[in-house]
Amino acid sequence: MAFSAVLKSEWTKIRTVASTSWTLTTALLVTVAMGAGLCAVVNATFNDLPKEQQFTFDATQMSFSGMLFGQVGILIFGAMVVGSEYSTGMIRTSLAAVPRRANLLLGKVSVATGLTLVVGLATGFVSFFLGQALLGDHGIGLGGENVLRAVIGVGLYMALLALFAIGASMMLRNTAASIAILITFIVVLPIVLSVVDATRKIAYYLPNQAGSAIMQTVSASPSSSDVPYGPWGGLGIMALWALAAVIGGYLVLKKRDA
Known part of the structure; x- marks a missing residue:
């Protein structure tokens, strides 16, 4: 099968499964809504914040504060893109139609991450403009220093998160297990490690801690100076x-039967 046909097939799978479409839509709506709500609260209580927090306030990142919840939708989407085929047995049909497993995985990754990138960019721009409007005098324009990079970074972050989820789910081949492990690793573990000084530096190198640096325009505090990378370095980590997860997923797909 030609690769263009593989892409069309994967697009059809995603488009015709309602649950995958809804998870992406939910990720966008939750991120925008939560960010807007928090921006409104901050605007109303800004003068009550400690002076240090006012000085280091990152208006841009505040618009994306809903990402903590929205990223769960991206993880579920990535898990379902893979898991739905294994749970229904459709993976056997897919492998029969596309015997070259590298092509099958590449097609799946290309379509899913491309779609997530589009949704992520929409999420970034809508969250930013709505959040800044609600911040009022405490907001910032798109032309501010590093602001456009941060807004576009939302799309890049969400695309890489989906890519990581797809690779991990390909290794696990079970939707429920993939979702549980991904949420624990991406959402819960960094919070737990960040609480303890001895493990905080480990958390810096986890996917979401590193990747979310692309959405920051202001250092959170003087203590953040020990973070060993900048926005693009964090996204690189x-x-x-994501690359390691996809390689792992490919090795499992190549060696195991459907």
């Missing part, structure tokens, strides 16, 4: 995680 996340990209390595």
